Amino acid sequence: xxxxxxxxxxxxxxxxxxxxxxxxxxxxxxxxxxxxxxxxxxxxxxxxxxxxxxxxxxxxxxxxxxxxxxxxxxxxxxxxxxxxxxxxxxxxxxxxxxxxxxxxxxxxxxxxxxxxxxxxxxxxxxxxxxxxxxxxxxxxxxxxxxxxxxxxxxxxxxxxxxxxxxxxxxxxxxxxxxxxxxxxxxxxxxxxxxxxxxxxxxxxxxxxxxxxxxxxxxxxxxxxxxxxxxxxxxxxxxxxxxxxxxxxxxxxxxxxxxxxxxxxxxxxxxxxxxxxxxxxxxxxxxxxxxxxxxxxxxxxxxxxxxxxxxxxxxxxxxxxxxxxxxxxxxxxxxxxxxxxxxxxxxxxxxxxxxxxxxxxxxxxxxxxxxxxxxxxxxxxxxxxxxxxxxxxxxxxxxxxxxxxxxxxxxxxxxxxxxxxxxxxxxxxxxxxxxxxxxxxxxxxxxxxxxxxxxxxxxxxxxxxxxxxxxxxxxxxxxxx
Amino acid sequence: xxxxxxxxxxxxxxxxxxxxxxxxxxxxxxxxxxxxxxxxxxxxxxxxxxxxxxxxxxxxxxxxxxxxxxxxxxxxxxxxxxxxxxxxxxxxxxx
Numbered sequence: 001x002x003x004x005x006x007x008x009x010x011x012x013x014x015x016x017x018x019x020x021x022x023x024x025x026x027x028x029x030x031x032x033x034x035x036x037x038x039x040x041x042x043x044x045x046x047x048x049x050x051x052x053x054x055x056x057x058x059x060x061x062x063x064x065x066x067x068x069x070x071x072x073x074x075x076x077x078x079x080x081x082x083x084x085x086x087x088x089x090x091x092x093x094x095x096x097x098x099x100x101x102x103x104x105x106x107x108x109x110x111x112x113x114x115x116x117x118x119x120x121x122x123x124x125x126x127x128x129x130x131x132x133x134x135x136x137x138x139x140x141x142x143x144x145x146x147x148x149x150x151x152x153x154x155x156x157x158x159x160x161x162x163x164x165x166x167x168x169x170x171x172x173x174x175x176x177x178x179x180x181x182x183x184x185x186x187x188x189x190x191x192x193x194x195x196x197x198x199x200x201x202x203x204x205x206x207x208x209x210x211x212x213x214x215x216x217x218x219x220x221x222x223x224x225x226x227x228x229x230x231x232x233x234x235x236x237x238x239x240x241x242x243x244x245x246x247x248x249x250x251x252x253x254x255x256x257x258x259x260x261x262x263x264x265x266x267x268x269x270x271x272x273x274x275x276x277x278x279x280x281x282x283x284x285x286x287x288x289x290x291x292x293x294x295x296x297x298x299x300x301x302x303x304x305x306x307x308x309x310x311x312x313x314x315x316x317x318x319x320x321x322x323x324x325x326x327x328x329x330x331x332x333x334x335x336x337x338x339x340x341x342x343x344x345x346x347x348x349x350x351x352x353x354x355x356x357x358x359x360x361x362x363x364x365x366x367x368x369x370x371x372x373x374x375x376x377x378x379x380x381x382x383x384x385x386x387x388x389x390x391x392x393x394x395x396x397x398x399x400x401x402x403x404x405x406x407x408x409x410x411x412x413x414x415x416x417x418x419x420x421x422x423x424x425x426x427x428x429x430x431x432x433x434x435x436x437x438x439x440x441x442x443x444x445x446x447x448x449x450x451x452x453x454x455x456x457x458x459x460x461x462x463x464x465x466x467x468x469x470x471x472x473x474x475x476x477x478x479x480x
Numbered sequence: 481x482x483x484x485x486x487x488x489x490x491x492x493x494x495x496x497x498x499x500x501x502x503x504x505x506x507x508x509x510x511x512x513x514x515x516x517x518x519x520x521x522x523x524x525x526x527x528x529x530x531x532x533x534x535x536x537x538x539x540x541x542x543x544x545x546x547x548x549x550x551x552x553x554x555x556x557x558x559x560x561x562x563x564x565x566x567x568x569x570x571x572x573x574x575x
Contacts, residue, residue, distance in 0.1 A: 018546070019546065019548070024546065024549075027552045032553060034553050034566055034567065035553050050541060051541065052545065053545065056542075128519050133572065136564060139569055142569050144567035145568035147556070239516055283533055285540055
């Protein structure tokens, strides 16, 4: 039988606050285990949580950017279960009153169209600690617990089961990833677990509209693994259904080493979380004034930027797409355009030389030694004809290495373009003088040899001759 | 009956409590009478009343996002039955 896959995603984004959601401990990644803990996040008796205001603010931001309505009255709830990484025996989360509801994102489909993916809810919650099973000497078969991550703020973003292929799931995730990065509320680091994804996957016969039983896939920490995990799960469920079997509703762990998923047995009964309002925390009231203040502070989001780059700056679709990929790259581009108002030229340089140099160097755009101001200076030198486009690339490499101003490099290295007709004419005469046979061939009709002559003159000038002048003089002498 | 013996067993299991057969009988009876008592509240008309989530009439108690000193690894681990230099040590969790 042919099946249609149905996918819903739950994304946990770790927020970039300095401190945890209910206490003042630092959220810095990679510290000595248990060094960023206090009675609140260790779950000591009598310790009281106090909500970090920034978390609410980030929640509102995320909701506005994903077209959600913001819940005016928020209540935190306790989600009860036992696990060694959860010191209190419950996780503080939100249940029936999440901060955001009924949103959506539009994704581009493979066919080139747009598809709307519903967002059911976004809620605020605390993260659990981390279990370390290996590589700690002297603990034998025991597990080690690090509670630095316990109580770190998360937003869980739950989609509707609206995706119908692994590619749609990835398109949605990338879009969401881009948005939280633009908002600056999440660092988006998948490997460090700042952006984690659980996928609910089920199959139904093609043409049906009754969803099958789903499996929840956990532990997927790269976009590539998400596709792999979903594809494996589609195959696994199809085999069961083809054999006349039934898919069991269960949690399955993705194993990146084998590309397969396996059942986490015994979790079924534990799924009874017995939520109830947390009496330690008072309700959070979000009024319109607060929402509007956050809205006013929202950065321009990737979709709007993309449209504007095409409509206002006249960039091709491809350029716009590449440049808005990250907020920092788009900012670099716009800062340069502000100083050198030729968007397409700037775009070519940012996507070309700048990106190439950064890739070779393993650096991000924020660490680029050639600042937008320096790049604009270089492009101005090129526009004025002080240097040729070819020389500009040489100067750029030198700027990247040294951080020096382009005018200084041009001066120090004597790279100023020669546009003086007299000087160029002398070089042209010299080249033509020693290339008698080629000149004869050219005059006999082999005009493709022009490139050869230009090359020779440029070589003679060490790349400094103005190519336009060289061309003009060559043609005059060869044809005249 | 407001609660069955099976439900009490389930709740005990979720709370990681091992109850003997006589204990199960005792707690089922006790919980049943507690629930019967609390059920009297259903006699009240609560239509249009927002469920109470907090006993004190207070809202929006916030903390600014400013780091405070943590208590240190040693103090954090001081009460743990078993620990290493920096980790809490617990019996292996089987998945």
